[in-house]
Amino acid sequence: MSEQIRPAKLGRVATFAGRSLEVLRDMVLDGTLAPGERLNEVHLSQALGISRGPLREAIQRLASEGLVEAVTHRGAYVRSFSSNELTDFYELRIALETHAVRLAARHTPQERIDELSQLLDDTESSMGADTNAAYPADQDFHARVVRLAAKPPLLDALTEVGRKIQLARARSAHQPRRARTALDEHRAIVAALSSRDDEQAARLIEAHLVSSLNNALAVLRTDEPADGVKPA
Template sequence: MVGKADTRDGVPVLSRALLREQAVEVIRNMVVSGALASGDRINEVELAGRLGISRGPLREAIQRLSSEGVIELRQNRGAYVRAITPEDVRHMYEARELIEVRAAELAAEHASEADIVALRETLDGVRAALQNDAGASYPQEADVHDLVLSLSGNRYLQQVGVDLQNRVRVARAKSGSSPGRAREALAEHHEIVEAIAGRDGERAATAMANHLRNSLQHLFESAEE
């Protein structure tokens, strides 16, 4: 979402921070989609031209993505799309389990009725999308994990959890494109949401842990294909 811009003579002026955040999102999506592949060197001049921005905000975006682990900065060699190892993936999911299992438990305690309606509506949208297209993958914009993190009521859990989500989206790009896994994930998300709706923190935590472990297993199986 584009934030409110300053104006100059009545004309909106995009701030440097806004350009940086937009560039972060675009570059991250390029990595997830494969437009920038693992190990690719990032040509700053070319990429800045494609994005229509100067190299200043682009470099700030690259620094941000480096802190997320998406891009690797090599001394005197430039920026490269970071290769993610199986050990990296396992460590990410171990951290996700610690954070998101607790977030699900807290969401069962803190979520309002309106929040639960929003969770169910999100899943209804995913279900409709998958039913309308047999080959569809799970919609990235309908991520229940982000919602659960936000409903935990703990902004620190949310901040760390969202950062991990951004890293994992790159790692799971291949797994997420599997229609079969998308439908399994939808069923698992349904179990998490209904546990939250039932105010059953223990069940929500268990459902989240099972879902994350299944996701990790599928990710490794996809990598072997």
């Protein structure tokens, strides 16, 4: 984005004036502020309609979440992650989600599992017949599965690591074939939940996340220097 806020984003940003942390986080995660980009406080404060004080507090909060990095005498930059870091994030996510799905298979009422099936039906409908359709970003199957486990600390931990994965994958364009495959994999997970097969559900969600990781790594590694050192 360089040093300017893209005009298409201004209307959305103005709508959320006063919610600097949420808006700034969204701008980082949706690519409005790209990995490696410096956060220009003057331009951001004007675009968000807030003073520099609240903006700096929001930037500090994002730094504590690992989404922004403060560089002495240079300012704050959106974090860039290596392929090794992305792999680490996915390993943590797999550990958390396999535990969550086991709990969900053992304890979730069937009507809640049926709601997951409806979510997937709605997802398929929204994708329609377009073979180039991406998986709808607002229909977060994984968050719904974790909520079935009824363990707020699990959801908090997954939200934190999920944001880092989203930022690390910011350079990965969606792949339509993967979106359709992901939907099929989600349906298989729901089937395992319905049959109360906690180990099968865990195996399926692990395989699903490994596929997602491999897809992201294929893109991320093509952009990394041969020696694995990040560019300055």
